[in-house]
Amino acid sequence: MIVGRRQTEKPIRWAMVGGGGTSQIGYVHRSAALRDRTFDLVAGAFDIDPERGRAFGVELGVAPERCHADYRALFAAEAARPDGVQAVSIATPNNTHYAIAKAALESGLHVVCEKPLCFSVAEAEELKRVAADKRKIVGVAYGYAGHQMIEQARAMVAAGELGDIRLVNLAFAHGFHSAAVEETNPATKWRVDPTFAGPSYVLGDLGTHPIYIAETIAPHLKIKRLLCARQSFVKSRAPLEDNAVTLMEYDNGAFGTVWCSAVNAGSMHGQKVRIVGAKASLEWWDERPNQLSFEVQDEPVRILERGMGYLARQATAEDRIGAGHPEGLFEAWANLYGRFAVAMEATDRGDRGRLANLRYPDIDAGVEGVRWVEACVRSAEAGGVWIDYR
Amino acid sequence: MIVGRRQTEKPIRWAMVGGGGTSQIGYVHRSAALRDRTFDLVAGAFDIDPERGRAFGVELGVAPERCHADYRALFAAEAARPDGVQAVSIATPNNTHYAIAKAALESGLHVVCEKPLCFSVAEAEELKRVAADKRKIVGVAYGYAGHQMIEQARAMVAAGELGDIRLVNLAFAHGFHSAAVEETNPATKWRVDPTFAGPSYVLGDLGTHPIYIAETIAPHLKIKRLLCARQSFVKSRAPLEDNAVTLMEYDNGAFGTVWCSAVNAGSMHGQKVRIVGAKASLEWWDERPNQLSFEVQDEPVRILERGMGYLARQATAEDRIGAGHPEGLFEAWANLYGRFAVAMEATDRGDRGRLANLRYPDIDAGVEGVRWVEACVRSAEAGGVWIDYR
Amino acid sequence: MIVGRRQTEKPIRWAMVGGGGTSQIGYVHRSAALRDRTFDLVAGAFDIDPERGRAFGVELGVAPERCHADYRALFAAEAARPDGVQAVSIATPNNTHYAIAKAALESGLHVVCEKPLCFSVAEAEELKRVAADKRKIVGVAYGYAGHQMIEQARAMVAAGELGDIRLVNLAFAHGFHSAAVEETNPATKWRVDPTFAGPSYVLGDLGTHPIYIAETIAPHLKIKRLLCARQSFVKSRAPLEDNAVTLMEYDNGAFGTVWCSAVNAGSMHGQKVRIVGAKASLEWWDERPNQLSFEVQDEPVRILERGMGYLARQATAEDRIGAGHPEGLFEAWANLYGRFAVAMEATDRGDRGRLANLRYPDIDAGVEGVRWVEACVRSAEAGGVWIDYR
Amino acid sequence: MIVGRRQTEKPIRWAMVGGGGTSQIGYVHRSAALRDRTFDLVAGAFDIDPERGRAFGVELGVAPERCHADYRALFAAEAARPDGVQAVSIATPNNTHYAIAKAALESGLHVVCEKPLCFSVAEAEELKRVAADKRKIVGVAYGYAGHQMIEQARAMVAAGELGDIRLVNLAFAHGFHSAAVEETNPATKWRVDPTFAGPSYVLGDLGTHPIYIAETIAPHLKIKRLLCARQSFVKSRAPLEDNAVTLMEYDNGAFGTVWCSAVNAGSMHGQKVRIVGAKASLEWWDERPNQLSFEVQDEPVRILERGMGYLARQATAEDRIGAGHPEGLFEAWANLYGRFAVAMEATDRGDRGRLANLRYPDIDAGVEGVRWVEACVRSAEAGGVWIDYR
Numbered sequence A, B, C, D: 001m002i003v004g005r006r007q008t009e010k011p012i013r014w015a016m017v018g019g020g021g022t023s024q025i026g027y028v029h030r031s032a033a034l035r036d037r038t039f040d041l042v043a044g045a046f047d048i049d050p051e052r053g054r055a056f057g058v059e060l061g062v063a064p065e066r067c068h069a070d071y072r073a074l075f076a077a078e079a080a081r082p083d084g085v086q087a088v089s090i091a092t093p094n095n096t097h098y099a100i101a102k103a104a105l106e107s108g109l110h111v112v113c114e115k116p117l118c119f120s121v122a123e124a125e126e127l128k129r130v131a132a133d134k135r136k137i138v139g140v141a142y143g144y145a146g147h148q149m150i151e152q153a154r155a156m157v158a159a160g161e162l163g164d165i166r167l168v169n170l171a172f173a174h175g176f177h178s179a180a181v182e183e184t185n186p187a188t189k190w191r192v193d194p195t196f197a198g199p200s201y202v203l204g205d206l207g208t209h210p211i212y213i214a215e216t217i218a219p220h221l222k223i224k225r226l227l228c229a230r231q232s233f234v235k236s237r238a239p240l241e242d243n244a245v246t247l248m249e250y251d252n253g254a255f256g257t258v259w260c261s262a263v264n265a266g267s268m269h270g271q272k273v274r275i276v277g278a279k280a281s282l283e284w285w286d287e288r289p290n291q292l293s294f295e296v297q298d299e300p301v302r303i304l305e306r307g308m309g310y311l312a313r314q315a316t317a318e319d320r321i322g323a324g325h326p327e328g329l330f331e332a333w334a335n336l337y338g339r340f341a342v343a344m345e346a347t348d349r350g351d352r353g354r355l356a357n358l359r360y361p362d363i364d365a366g367v368e369g370v371r372w373v374e375a376c377v378r379s380a381e382a383g384g385v386w387i388d389y390r
């Protein structure tokens, strides 16, 4: 149980690139990283607009001279300080992730990067290479994956409680962009522009989340081939899709489907993960993250609840408040940032033992997400055909 | 509101083929047909075992001499009586539907047939031809489609409350056959044997239901091409599938998915229909059939309830008990049988006006179901490729 | 499993008093009684308006000469026939139940009577005396109690799965009469007029249902004292209440609450029964009657489903369609009518063995309901004070 | 929307009494107060065991010399510093609240105190007097009340969307203490010992939460008289109750019920608030705090979701992440601490305008909670009789 005791020795000195005062996701990063004093926010290049970024940084308590105009200035200045930052989080539009992450790693910083990590597998592999070279970690912000019930699901699959996995049913399908909201909402605009968003919209923006969760829960499943059909229901979004369905064959014979959508009218978020085994199924839904439905065929459905004593040890380790009280998205993210910090500290110390027992969305997860999007887009572009994966 | 007043002038004289004392679905047909004295059960060939069939018929109140050894004897004997049956319901294993239905039509009987209607489109078209020739109706037992909330959904789509339809999300995915239950349960055995079941298992057994419901709710959507992947997770079921996913492109640009499964461990039935439009979505689930979720983007989700005054007129016409009290599967079937009876009477009288306003799963629905299964199987057999529909 | 085989030797010859074409509950009685040919409807006095009643009876297939102007004529004429009715169901406004039921019993008929059975315990005891005298049964139409999951709950309590019962939490609280609908809806008018409704509105109309269900599930609990507060939120309903809360102390130390309401705005029906034991709780809700929530403290909540093999034997005996498919109110009522028929036949034959194993809402349940209402009203009239029960 | 910008000029210098490393609720206070740098934790007397408390404080980053042995030492030392704390949160067992809060106020500190505020109305009034005298605020930790959907409910009631309020249905009924867990769990032990817990267990521990939420949502309702029945199902807890039901008459004619329980086996928390008006009802449940059910009679139930544009302005002001993503208990508490900080700053500045528009669980809410418990206990002790309130 977490009661505010930091799991690392000292707060990690930390900066952000992006995540400014008008951004959607910046606050979530800060809430998560600053929780329990895991990180100290001491520098940043928070905004595409340097002035606005500086003002915002100051409001957040960052010294004015450590609020920089852009990431290059930031990394250079911090590298020059004895108390310079040790890690940076990147929460900018997708097109900038690669360059910023690479520069950060090259400056000797640990990186937490937003998803999708970059635009191509080639780029992703390059980041992996640099990170290895520099002995730095890359954490990817698959925030939902930090929910304790995901750990529970993983433990149950590992324990064989589902039997052989047969089906992986994933969805992240909301309706917030049913209309062409980008015409009036600039924060949506870049998401449907390939220059900024990359080769996909909902596949990269949404699909990578449940794909990572499925990898976490059932790590032994490897995609063999996949097929993707994508659509642009709001015409002006083409070539980027606002809806997509991907079919996946795994090499153990399991079958998977992923439904990504921003036009599922009326759905609040609808990230759902259902894993079906020969004996039982598990289902998790991001809007009720404290519950996990465990459905053994021929037995009553069981609703497992976060924080309860019957859960696996690793599913209660990150509990903050006990069962019954709802923990939400912010706690999931804080759990991830907690693990990022441990990974950073352990990496810097070369503490392999600690790293071995630690799991978080790392550079491999980042690469995998990009690979999956790339394959989906390739299939869809070819008319929705099966393509080999790997 | 239905209060037991028959909508036809007299009960229709009725027989059953199959649906014997050990059958799964026979009782549902009788409960539905005899409700409100719509039909009178006066003859039958209820069982593959003539003696058992006769004994059961007598128990049901049928005169012993009208309990026949097989359908041929039944149709011949009844045709010879002045008070012979006017209609027959066929509730036998799939492989017999075609021959029995054809013989029934040729004997001048109206037919209610279980799904799937037959094994091939060619057979289905032949039944349609004979039915037209004999001026008899064929009703298909898509029982769930009789739920009042399906009428409500249809009315709302017709009224444009969803905007243009974009997505059709269908599932009928239960877990009752996760294990190889057919090894010990004979009633399951024929379902996974192509000789009796036909070219598919779950596509025909389950998929045809939501496909018909979707046709009912959004009749203007026409499938342009589809792709199907199917699996036999219990190996001995091959070539018949126990899980299948079908993707569908409609000619207006809408996209559909259908998940059929008998190995969705722990799921009780899981027939779900979600129709997504540009403005709003509708969702219906067979285990809570009295509720319909109406989800207008940017508005609170609304839960519509059967029997309420705010529903469309056609959605309350078949109400039996008023809002709040749950109506279930039996009422849905009774609604269908009520419409079958009206169709029979109106057809016999040549009352075109009445027929024009009546909708029920008719021969065209039967043909369509067979066509859909045939196309899915063709796609799956070819490795899960897109094939043109129609 | 019920597949339409009658459990009695022959259909019971049956009449109705009330339950005419405009009545709310008449159709439910007929649907239940005629299901599986348990009863044959052969006579009646269906309506306060004799002509309308006769016309309706004829529509239902009753011979015109057996459609009578009132219950006296009905009982007299039927008593004179060799094939006269054996049983009558009474579905008239409350004020007439006592006289009609007494006359029916005195004519040698079995009786199924709507709730509340009558207006006072004295009347109820008198009916009990006459029934005993005439060796006839009185069944009370607590229709919801026929749900299979109520049997399951009873079996689990009997098996000690909950531990000692501590709390009984009952509610039947809908919102349909939030406004003064009686001003425009005549079917509601009599319900709020003491002349017709008796000493209470929601206590008798609604509360008696969950009270009987609780007696069924936990028959060993005996009310020791109770306290009731009642309100008339629509002022013109006074002295009759449209909302009431009753507290109950049981003699084993358990504590109970009952919330009855017709002004619980927006609630569809809200009949809920929660039984809390030292180890576990059970919860049932009439709008999702196929599910029973079983909540063992420190274990995941389990959702039990109608029709499953893990249920108690007596909870699947009345299954009609198998698990997954929803059975609703009509099946619950049909189950009760099936038991009423068995009770009638067994009583006539003096088959004590069969009666011993049979449970249905009988005259004692009827008396008990009236006693409970009487006590609640007495407490409420005295200002909401504790009064001894029994 | 909150994005981490502090609403006060500077972080408030803050200490805690209690809430040590083994405590249940301490972490929640810190998470809430430190969120968005609203407060800076700079001193404390965290534990009944001074050594353990000091070690824990140091772990939290508090200077060792500001970790004190007890509250007296803390207040004295801090008062002597120019940079001494401005506010203190009290998270100790109930019996100490009064003395500590009084001492804190007298030392010129703002106070956030756990509920119940103290043991008697006399004590509560005395705290109110001292607070007024010292011009300091007292905030009470009714943490759930900080949920945004509570603001929404308040706004809707104020706007008349429910019509006149008729019923207030409150519950806080969990099952975690179904067994005598206090025998092995020391953290539970004091809760059932009157010396530490005060005159009640579940009434004060649980009931005060929904009572405050109801006051927030429907501030115009005033309790006129009430009646309480309480039980000790685990016998050794007597005289303290582990279950209680309170009935309340409000002076506008509305009627209320409160169910408090720690023996509602299997229930995770079950804090539910249902407000029923003449036209519509609202229902909120702490385990799904992001949803609010709005039930207008004769219309479909609407599910309102946190963060959506259709909500009242004050219900989205504290949004942190947008709709669809779940916010949980921690965000609710952080909202309250945010308001506490604003109240402290405004009070110190004498900014009456800002205070006028601010609402938080203040000293009056604290007094009211104690008054309600006192009245409930008085009624229960007298055998469950009606007693006048106020």
Ligand SMILES: NC(=O)c1ccc[n+]([C@@H]2O[C@H](COP(=O)([O-])OP(=O)(O)OC[C@H]3O[C@@H](n4cnc5c(N)ncnc54)[C@H](O)[C@@H]3O)[C@@H](O)[C@H]2O)c1
Pocket (backbone or CB within 6 Å): A017, A018, A019, A020, A021, A022, A023, A024, A025, A026, A045, A046, A047, A048, A049, A070, A071, A091, A092, A093, A094, A096, A114, A115, A116, A141, A142, A143, A187, A205
């Ligand atoms: N993990 C999740 O659940 C999640 C959720 C939302 C967004 N995201 C991802 O987070 C990233 C940011 O998304 P957002 O929704 O916050 O976008 P946004 O457009 O709302 O905000 C982007 C922020 O980055 C700043 N910025 C842009 N370019 C910059 C640059 N070159 N240098 C410094 N700052 C720059 C902007 O000023 C702004 O503050 C995207 O990659 C997105 O896919 C992830």
Ligand SMILES: NC(=O)c1ccc[n+]([C@@H]2O[C@H](COP(=O)([O-])OP(=O)(O)OC[C@H]3O[C@@H](n4cnc5c(N)ncnc54)[C@H](O)[C@@H]3O)[C@@H](O)[C@H]2O)c1
Pocket (backbone or CB within 6 Å): B017, B018, B019, B020, B021, B022, B023, B024, B025, B026, B045, B046, B047, B048, B049, B070, B071, B091, B092, B093, B094, B096, B114, B115, B116, B141, B142, B143, B187, B205
């Ligand atoms: N519409 C639905 O929801 C639904 C549900 C279940 C089954 N079905 C369909 O109903 C049909 C029957 O299925 P079931 O589950 O009841 O099968 P079953 O095996 O349980 O029962 C089949 C019945 O038909 C009898 N029978 C077999 N061959 C016969 C013959 N040649 N002549 C007369 N009687 C014969 C058997 O004796 C038995 O009584 C199938 O086509 C199935 O797909 C439909």
Ligand SMILES: NC(=O)c1ccc[n+]([C@@H]2O[C@H](COP(=O)([O-])OP(=O)(O)OC[C@H]3O[C@@H](n4cnc5c(N)ncnc54)[C@H](O)[C@@H]3O)[C@@H](O)[C@H]2O)c1
Pocket (backbone or CB within 6 Å): C017, C018, C019, C020, C021, C022, C023, C024, C025, C026, C045, C046, C047, C048, C049, C070, C071, C091, C092, C093, C094, C096, C114, C115, C116, C141, C142, C143, C187, C205
């Ligand atoms: N068990 C349940 O769930 C349930 C539900 C609804 C009603 N009820 C009960 O059923 C009874 C009838 O209620 P309702 O809602 O159908 O009432 P209603 O007013 O809708 O119908 C009453 C029927 O009785 C007829 N009638 C009246 N007086 C008669 C008389 N003296 N002789 C013959 N017929 C007469 C009327 O013509 C009408 O057909 C009431 O006691 C009510 O409490 C029970």
Ligand SMILES: NC(=O)c1ccc[n+]([C@@H]2O[C@H](COP(=O)([O-])OP(=O)(O)OC[C@H]3O[C@@H](n4cnc5c(N)ncnc54)[C@H](O)[C@@H]3O)[C@@H](O)[C@H]2O)c1
Pocket (backbone or CB within 6 Å): D017, D018, D019, D020, D021, D022, D023, D024, D025, D026, D045, D046, D047, D048, D049, D070, D071, D091, D092, D093, D094, D096, D114, D115, D116, D141, D142, D143, D187, D205
């Ligand atoms: N608002 C809520 O939702 C909520 C939830 C839980 C508890 N509470 C309340 O919080 C208070 C504390 O409850 P808890 O569950 O954390 O109790 P706990 O027994 O788990 O912890 C009490 C803490 O106070 C410390 N302590 C005890 N006496 C002290 C003293 N004289 N000086 C300094 N420290 C002292 C203990 O060492 C321990 O750290 C209680 O009043 C309880 O009712 C409120």
